Amino acid sequence: xxxxxxxxxxxxxxxxxxxxxxxxxxxxxxxxxxxxxxxxxxxxxxxxxxxxxxxxxxxxxxxxxxxxxxxxxxxxxxxxxxxxxxxxxxxxxxxxxxxxxxxxxxxxxxxxxxxxxxxxxxxxxxxxxxxxxxxxxxxxxxxxxxxxxxxxxxxxxxxxxxxxxxxxxxxxxxxxxxxxxxxxxxxxxxxxxxxxxxxxxxxxxxxxxxxxxxxxxxxxxxxxxxxxxxxxxxxxxxxxxxxxxxxxxxxxxxxxxxxxxxxxx
Numbered sequence: 001x002x003x004x005x006x007x008x009x010x011x012x013x014x015x016x017x018x019x020x021x022x023x024x025x026x027x028x029x030x031x032x033x034x035x036x037x038x039x040x041x042x043x044x045x046x047x048x049x050x051x052x053x054x055x056x057x058x059x060x061x062x063x064x065x066x067x068x069x070x071x072x073x074x075x076x077x078x079x080x081x082x083x084x085x086x087x088x089x090x091x092x093x094x095x096x097x098x099x100x101x102x103x104x105x106x107x108x109x110x111x112x113x114x115x116x117x118x119x120x121x122x123x124x125x126x127x128x129x130x131x132x133x134x135x136x137x138x139x140x141x142x143x144x145x146x147x148x149x150x151x152x153x154x155x156x157x158x159x160x161x162x163x164x165x166x167x168x169x170x171x172x173x174x175x176x177x178x179x180x181x182x183x184x185x186x187x188x189x190x191x192x193x194x195x196x197x198x199x200x201x202x203x204x205x206x207x208x209x210x211x212x213x214x215x216x217x218x219x220x221x222x223x224x225x226x227x228x229x230x231x232x233x234x235x236x237x238x239x240x241x242x243x244x245x246x247x248x249x250x251x252x253x254x255x256x257x258x259x260x261x262x263x264x265x
Contacts, residue, residue, distance in 0.1 A: 064202040073203035078134075080199055085137040093153035109148055112157040120227035120262065121184055127222050128187075129155045135211035135218075138195040138204075140252070142245065144171060144186040149245065160246070171244045176235040178259045184228065187219060187258040194251060212255045219258055229261040 047053045054062075066073045105111040114122040128141065129152055141152040142160070146168055150157035163171070172178075172186065189212060196204025216232055223230035234256055242249045 064206050073201040076200050081137055093158055110159045124226040124228050135214040138192050138208050139215050140190040142188040142190055174237040174241040175257050177233040178231055183259045184262045185260045188254055189256040190252050191255045192252055216256055231259040233257050
């Protein structure tokens with residue numbers, strides 16, 4: 001009997017060889033360490049029960065409550081909103097006589113009136129621009145035509161910029177759930193939340209979202225009445241779409257898109 005390292009040979013045991021594991025030589029994708037970092041709506045829902053984590057949407061609702069202990073959120077002053085809305089409609093995009101040669105502007109596509117648009121789109125925009133309901137106060141109306149992007153105000157379309165077919169397609173490619181093919185136009189509702197937030201606090205964002213629903217119902221009803229087919233989507237790639245509109249996504253942000261077609265698709 002011999003000994004190694006002062007231990008009798010019979011006390012030593014050889015470790016059993018590890019069973020072959022072919023997966024150790026494979027590349028795992030995605031890595032196991034990142035699987036839990038992939039955020040999904042389902043994961044957010046389960047997280048509410050696992051770690052008592054509140055979703056930011058829930059926090060928004062909590063932070064926009066009216067309470068007797070805080071003046072951050074306050075009841076709306078309807079007279080203020082009515083006066084502000086009236087002032088915007090009376091002064092926004094209303095040039096003084098002689099400021100713009102409308103005939104020349106229309107020739108170059110800079111300013112368009114209903115008379116420059118095909119039916120039934122002209123009748124639709126004429127009625128939509130005449131709407132004076134308070135729920136349009138914090139919403140701007142943009143119209144995407146095959147030839148350009150316009151803002152609807154004071155009964156006319158004011159050109160933000162002219163577009164070619166390629167750019168027009170890049171804009172419409174950001175929208176989901178709409179029919180394929182060329183549309184007569186796209187109505188984009190662009191929210192300006194601070195028109196409410198500056199007088200009501202975060203509570204104003206709740207009001208803005210409800211106003212959006214009312215405005216959509218009105219826009220769709222007007223389309224049906226004037227012979228257009230309206231298809232609404234609330235799903236679009238926000239960042240890409242807002243870059244095309246050249247708005248910042250905070251002070252002005254797209255909240256809905258209505259595709260308008262001249263006939264049933």
